[in-house]
Amino acid sequence: MSSVPLVRKAIAGAALAHGTSSSPNPLVLEPNQESQWTPAALERAGSTLKALNRMAKRPPVHILFEDVGYTVSSHKGDRRILHNVSGEFRSGELTCILGPSGAGKSTLLNILAGYTSNGVNGRITVNGHARDMRVFKKLSSYIMQDDMLQPRLTVIELMRIAANLKLGKELGRAEKELIIEEILQTLGLWDHRDTRSEHLSGGQSKRLSVALELVNNPPIIFLDEPTTGLDIVSIRQLVVLLRLLSRQGRTIICTVHQPSASLFALFDRVYVLARGLCCYQGAAPLLVPYLAEAGHVCPTTHNPADFVLETLLGDMEAPAQLSELCQNGKLCRKLDRITARGGRKPVLHSDESIQRIFVEHVAKEQTQKMEFPTTFMTQFLILTKRMFIQNKRNSITLWIQLLHHLVSALLLGSIFFLVGNDANAPIVNFKFCLSCLVFFMYTYIMIPVLIFPTEVRLLRREYFNRWYSLKAYYAALTFSTLPVMVSLGVLFLGICYLMSGQLLEWDRFVLFSISGILTAICSEGLGLAVGSAFSVTNGSIVGPAAAAPLLALCCYGMGFGPHIESFMKALMSASYLRYGLSGFSLALYQHRETMECNQDFCLYADPTLILRDVGMANDSYIVQVIALLAFTTVHRLLAYFALRYRLTAEFSNKFMAYVSKFLKHR
Numbered sequence: 006m007s008s009v010p011l012v013r014k015a016i017a018g019a020a021l022a023h024g025t026s027s028s029p030n031p032l033v034l035e036p037n038q039e040s041q042w043t044p045a046a047l048e049r050a051g052s053t054l055k056a057l058n059r060m061a062k063r064p065p066v067h068i069l070f071e072d073v074g075y076t077v078s079s080h081k082g083d084r085r086i087l088h089n090v091s092g093e094f095r096s097g098e099l100t101c102i103l104g105p106s107g108a109g110k111s112t113l114l115n116i117l118a119g120y121t122s123n124g125v126n127g128r129i130t131v132n133g134h135a136r137d138m139r140v141f142k143k144l145s146s147y148i149m150q151d152d153m154l155q156p157r158l159t160v161i162e163l164m165r166i167a168a169n170l171k172l173g174k175e176l177g178r179a180e181k182e183l184i185i186e187e188i189l190q191t192l193g194l195w196d197h198r199d200t201r202s203e204h205l206s207g208g209q210s211k212r213l214s215v216a217l218e219l220v221n222n223p224p225i226i227f228l229d230e231p232t233t234g235l236d237i238v239s240i241r242q243l244v245v246l247l248r249l250l251s252r253q254g255r256t257i258i259c260t261v262h263q264p265s266a267s268l269f270a271l272f273d274r275v276y277v278l279a280r281g282l283c284c285y286q287g288a289a290p291l292l293v294p295y296l297a298e299a300g301h302v303c304p305t306t307h308n309p310a311d312f313v314l315e316t317l318l319g320d321m322e323a324p325a326q327l328s329e330l331c332q333n334g335k336l337c338r339k340l341d342r343i344t345a346r347g348g349r350k351p352v353l354h355s356d357e358s359i360q361r362i363f364v365e366h367v368a369k370e371q372t373q374k375m376e377f378p379t380t381f382m383t384q385f386l387i388l389t390k391r392m393f394i395q396n397k398r399n400s401i402t403l404w405i406q407l408l409h410h411l412v413s414a415l416l417l418g419s420i421f422f423l424v425g426n427d428a429n430a431p432i433v434n435f436k437f438c439l440s441c442l443v444f445f446m447y448t449y450i451m452i453p454v455l456i457f458p459t460e461v462r463l464l465r466r467e468y469f470n471r472w473y474s475l476k477a478y479y480a481a482l483t484f485s486t487l488p489v490m491v492s493l494g495v496l497f498l499g500i501c502y503l504m505s506g507q508l509l510e511w512d513r514f515v516l517f518s519i520s521g522i523l524t525a526i527c528s529e530g531l532g533l534a535v536g537s538a539f540s541v542t543n544g545s546i547v548g549p550a551a552a553a554p555l556l557a558l559c560c561y562g563m564g565f566g567p568h569i570e571s572f573m574k575a576l577m578s579a580s581y582l583r584y585g586l587s588g589f590s591l592a593l594y595q596h597r598e599t600m601e602c603n604q605d606f607c608l609y610a611d612p613t614l615i616l617r618d619v620g621m622a623n624d625s626y627i628v629q630v631i632a633l634l635a636f637t638t639v640h641r642l643l644a645y646f647a648l649r650y651r652l653t654a655e656f657s658n659k660f661m662a663y664v665s666k667f668l669k670h671r
């Protein structure tokens with residue numbers, strides 16, 4: 006079988022991606038169009054194919070699913086979203102899942118990609134074997150509908166990070182660079198390699214999402230609504246590109262809302278869903294005859310994709326009727342020759358050879374102990390570097406933070422001006438400590454509460470596609486915020502300390518600063534836990550609501566320290582802020598000479614009396630530090646687990662299932 010038509014198509018796709026095509030439909034070439042292809046376009050397309058094929062060391066993958074159903078539970082009872090649909094997606098084909106809004110397209114894609122598994126029934130096999138998610142995830146990439154790109158990084162930087170994380174030491178630096186260049190050339194992004202992701206157009210962003218996932222050459226790519234929000238030219242470019250990639254032996258499955266007639270013709274296989282039922286599965290050109298067979302005759306001037314959607318929405322009986330006709334996806338309409346003109350079957354390997362390659366590949370993957378392509382340390386270093394660069398480039402946020410710390414420090418310094426060594430005003434100085442504590446608490450709880458929910462959305466695709474472990478991400482996140490937090494915290498405390506007239510002793514200032522920074526780290530952990538579990542709106546309520554009782558508990562007993570009730574003492578020990586406040590107070594008053602008294606009698610000239618009356622006389626500084634570290638660990642573990650659950654689609658479903666069970670049993 007000649008490979009010339011295939012190469013022609015690749016050339017066409019690549020040329021289109023480079024904007025050099027003048028053909029209205031570059032994927033279908035007439036013989037006399039040959040001369041339109043310049044040597045440069047030929048060379049470029051040839052090299053594109055070479056590059057991607059050189060990477061293609063992965064097995065082709067066929068996915069078969071039978072009687073797949075999906076049920077969600079809510080307090081109103083169970084709801085069936087997918088009704089035992091079947092189907093098959095093959096290597097070398099570009100498949101489109103089509104259907105009206107709410108038909109269950111994304112749900113089916115989530116199930117096939119392995120993103121949803123709770124509430125799912127049926128069988129999914131990969132090349133004849135039951136799907137093993139551990140292996141399958143290494144073979145597939147899922148580009149989600151609301152996919153977001155890491156901001157403040159250029160296209161080439163993002164590609165390098167993806168290559169370093171996904172390819173590890175498998176390839177050297179030069180080879181990685183070559184692969185990156187070739188992928189970007191193929192996707193028409195090479196000229197934009199120095200553009201930051203937030204400045205890319207919608208179409209370029211979608212193509213970059215595909216480029217990032219292509220780095221490790223996955224044999225299966227799932228894309229949920231990749232064309233949403235794009236103009237007609239960008240949609241066409243993207244679909245042509247996906248078709249080119251499928252021709253290299255990949256299985257590409259995407260959901261599409263309403264493709265135009267010319268776009269529809271670019272898909273090899275169409276899977277039509279309506280009300281959770283499969284209404285058609287097979288070659289795109291056979292959809293119209295199939296509908297006619299069922300009594301729905303598509304006018305010749307009509308777009309088949311529009312017609313099928315209108316039929317499914319306009320005729321209440323149509324989904325059930327069509328589903329019965331194709332046995333809910335069990336029957337597939339196949340074309341002997343898939344392409345309309347001069348093409349060939351896109352299957353690149355026989356089933357037996359696929360089976361053999363796949364079995365070998367699976368065996369290899371299973372013997373490899375590593376869950377991710379790189380070690381924890383490599384992931385940690387790459388992610389930390391990425392976060393540092395992003396933080397550094399986010400100069401407005403840095404300036405706002407600096408201003409916030411400076412203004413607050415000057416304000417507090419002015420309010421508590423030179424109260425530090427005044428024996429008449431020890432309670433005022435205690436309030437100064439409390440104000441510093443409140444500053445660290447609110448600042449560092451609210452930053453992650455407001456920022457982290459967006460970060461979770463950014464993280465979702467990378468985490469699901471196994472770029473790195475959550476532990477590495479979390480460790481990098483913790484580490485990357487430290488330098489700014491410590492520098493700004495020390496600046497704030499330094500200004501406050503000097504203006505409030507505390508004793509000018511280095512050791513006291515160091516202990517005072519340690520308490521402040523630890524309170525900030527601990528508060529950030531709490532903010533991360535809230536930000537991981539809740540949306541910005543809910544988190545903005547939950548964050549301060551959680552902090553308020555902790556704050557009340559921390560300053561209980563002011564003035565009657567020796568008489569604090571034991572149960573209140575137990576409650577107070579549950580507030581990490583108490584340890585912060587105690588740390589501040591001990592740093593200022595422990596082992597201190599008598600304070601200045603400019604009156605006849607100053608009750609609190611002896612600093613031990615102040616500590617006694619605020620209930621901290623028996624506290625030890627080191628215990629406060631250990632307690633703050635322990636709370637930091639607890640908060641960060643909570644945040645880690647909340648994030649892990651949040652990153653799986655299952656979480657909300659499971660949560661709703663528990664709520665509904667609870668309501669039913671009442």
Ligand SMILES: Nc1ncnc2c1ncn2[C@@H]1O[C@H](COP(=O)(O)OP(=O)(O)OP(=O)(O)O)[C@@H](O)[C@H]1O
Nearest residue numbers: 077086104105106107108109110111112113262658
């Ligand atoms: N976890 C869930 N809880 C309740 N309903 C759900 C859940 N997941 C999906 N659904 C419902 O299932 C139906 C199918 O949703 P899905 O997102 O798969 O549709 P879709 O075909 O992708 O729609 P669109 O094209 O508009 O994105 C919708 O009615 C949706 O409300």
